Amino acid sequence: MPIKAILTDIEGTTSAVSFVFDVLFPFAAEHLPDFVLLNADQPDVAQQLQAVRELSGEPQADVVRVIEILLGWIAEDRKATPLKALQGMVWAEGYKAGLLKGHVYPDAVEALKRWKQEGYALYVYSSGSIQAQQLIFGCSEAGDLSPLFSGYFDTTSGPKREAQSYRTIVASIGVPADEVLFLSDIVEELDAAQEAGLQTCGLAREGGELPGHETLASFALIDLTSY
Known part of the structure; x- marks a missing residue:
């Protein structure tokens, strides 16, 4: 799908x-x-x-x-x-107070903006609180990126290394699991998402492999049509 x-x-x-x-x-x-x-x-x-x-x-x-x-x-x-x-x-x-600016890789900024324009729904799942997530993107070095996202999830949805957490998130999003692509740099998180039926792509920015998952070094290399 x-x-x-x-x-x-x-x-x-x-x-x-x-x-x-x-x-x-x-x-x-x-x-x-x-x-x-x-x-x-x-x-x-x-x-x-x-x-x-x-x-x-x-x-x-x-x-x-x-x-x-x-x-x-x-x-x-x-x-x-x-x-x-x-x-x-x-x-x-x-x-x-202007003492902090959220860091977001330029390739991620570019891809997220493009995907939003192309009609994909974008969500965040991080162990940091939803508020912290909103601050990183809303007060980023690239400006306010918060309009790109349709929702945020944190550990209140469950641990990131447990499949049930991803089932809970998918149910909230309202899209079949196999139509959701999860991006992460942690193989245990990717494994849990895969177990829950999601598509996965690993990010290894310093190179290397995340076994069992397509692994890329940049958002610029992600081809959403290949899933």
């Missing part, structure tokens, strides 16, 4: 992994303590702090201890939903 929708990962796929690890994570680690201390009583922040307490098994943790837990999770790249939500809030302030 011809491809009708494209679901793309961010880190290592549309955007450099180094942007996340060398720019976004240090920014969050630097600014998150003050952000939490200043906003702990705000309902949306308080909700995430409570989720950290529950997830860490420390229901009585005070705000200072919660900050310590969060900084530890940042250091180990923990895929914890409340951490991602709080990081997204911190990054939002950074983008708004």
Whole structure:
């Protein structure tokens, strides 16, 4: 069946992994303590702090201890939903202040714009929060790319290495699984998407192969008519 929708990962796929690890994570680690201390009583922040307490098994943790837990999770790249939500809030302030600009590879920008013009529906699935995803594309070095996308998915849809997560996303998109192409640089994610019936294409920007999947070095090489 011809491809009708494209679901793309961010880190290592549309955007450099180094942007996340060398720019976004240090920014969050630097600014998150003050952000939490200043906003702990705000309902949306308080909700995430409570989720950290529950997830860490420390229901009585005070705000200072919660900050310590969060900084530890940042250091180990923990895929914890409340951490991602709080990081997204911190990054939002950074983008708004002009301190951050989202990195998106030029070949990805060009391909996504072309696919949108050609009528394909574009979606994002990343372990970063939906807010963080919207900020990377909405405040990118290439300008506001958010109009290109029809929807965003994060770990609230399930882990990226589990097939059920992709079934959930496909059901939300409303397109048959075999008409959705998933793009990622992680073979376990591609395997899970394939198990769920999606078409897959691996991105290996530094070269190499993602076994079991067509592997390309650039968005410019993706031929949607070949699926």
